[in-house]
Amino acid sequence: MRGFLTLFYKELLRFWKVGFQTVAAPILTAILYLLIFSHVLEGRVQVYPGVSYGAFLIPGLAMMSILQNAFANSSSSIAQSKITGNIVFILLPPLSHFEFYLAYVLASCVRALAVGTGVVLATSLLFVSLPLEQPVWIVVFAVLGAAMLGTLGMVAGIWAEKFDQIAAFQNFIIIPLTFLSGVFYSIRPLPEFWQNVSKLNPFFYMIDGFRFGFFGISDVSPYLSLAIVGSALLALSCAALLMITRGYKLRA
Numbered sequence: 001m002r003g004f005l006t007l008f009y010k011e012l013l014r015f016w017k018v019g020f021q022t023v024a025a026p027i028l029t030a031i032l033y034l035l036i037f038s039h040v041l042e043g044r045v046q047v048y049p050g051v052s053y054g055a056f057l058i059p060g061l062a063m064m065s066i067l068q069n070a071f072a073n074s075s076s077s078i079a080q081s082k083i084t085g086n087i088v089f090i091l092l093p094p095l096s097h098f099e100f101y102l103a104y105v106l107a108s109c110v111r112a113l114a115v116g117t118g119v120v121l122a123t124s125l126l127f128v129s130l131p132l133e134q135p136v137w138i139v140v141f142a143v144l145g146a147a148m149l150g151t152l153g154m155v156a157g158i159w160a161e162k163f164d165q166i167a168a169f170q171n172f173i174i175i176p177l178t179f180l181s182g183v184f185y186s187i188r189p190l191p192e193f194w195q196n197v198s199k200l201n202p203f204f205y206m207i208d209g210f211r212f213g214f215f216g217i218s219d220v221s222p223y224l225s226l227a228i229v230g231s232a233l234l235a236l237s238c239a240a241l242l243m244i245t246r247g248y249k250l251r252a
Helices: 002-016 019-041 053-084 097-126 135-159 163-179 192-198 202-215 222-246
Strands: none
Touching (some): 019 053, 019 097, 097 222, 163 202
């Protein structure tokens, strides 16, 4: 496992050396979102009984930060290595395909969870403290969400041949799915058609399950959310490992 640990350590250093950009900046962005939306809608919107709108927003913003940063970490790292040509130094050592996959995904999880934890702590201290009704569910969905988007980032990074394609993937897939997943609202008041459309979005189940851990209230069963998120992670992991095994766009 020495090769895996070396690659994992290299990926940790890659984002930690620019921590203001990769960790502090997303936390600040989430605080600004909360500041603006809670100021405009606090007192006018109540989603769950006894839960202020500001408190409702915090888990959604934290999970949004987790998902976006997990994707950005693995996708940018692999794409950058391919474009600069130094991917060969990662492919040459005797690393198994699973070690290659695991190092990138775990590093993405570390960055994503650091950002998510920072968002929860900073917003709770500055605005409103959150209850912890089911802390196990918080950890489960945070880890699964980070792993899923870290894996999706690997798939995008392997597929992309230039940074424009990574940006397009993020702007036209990741961001829309995130914003339409219930970060800023509950799907309960929506018309039935739009509720059903929202339930086709796997990001919705990650955010809904994560929020359930704080308030003990959710739009769908957390067990259903767990099954869907786990299945999506398994499918993406198989796709990523297949791409790595075949050397798809990794070997010249």
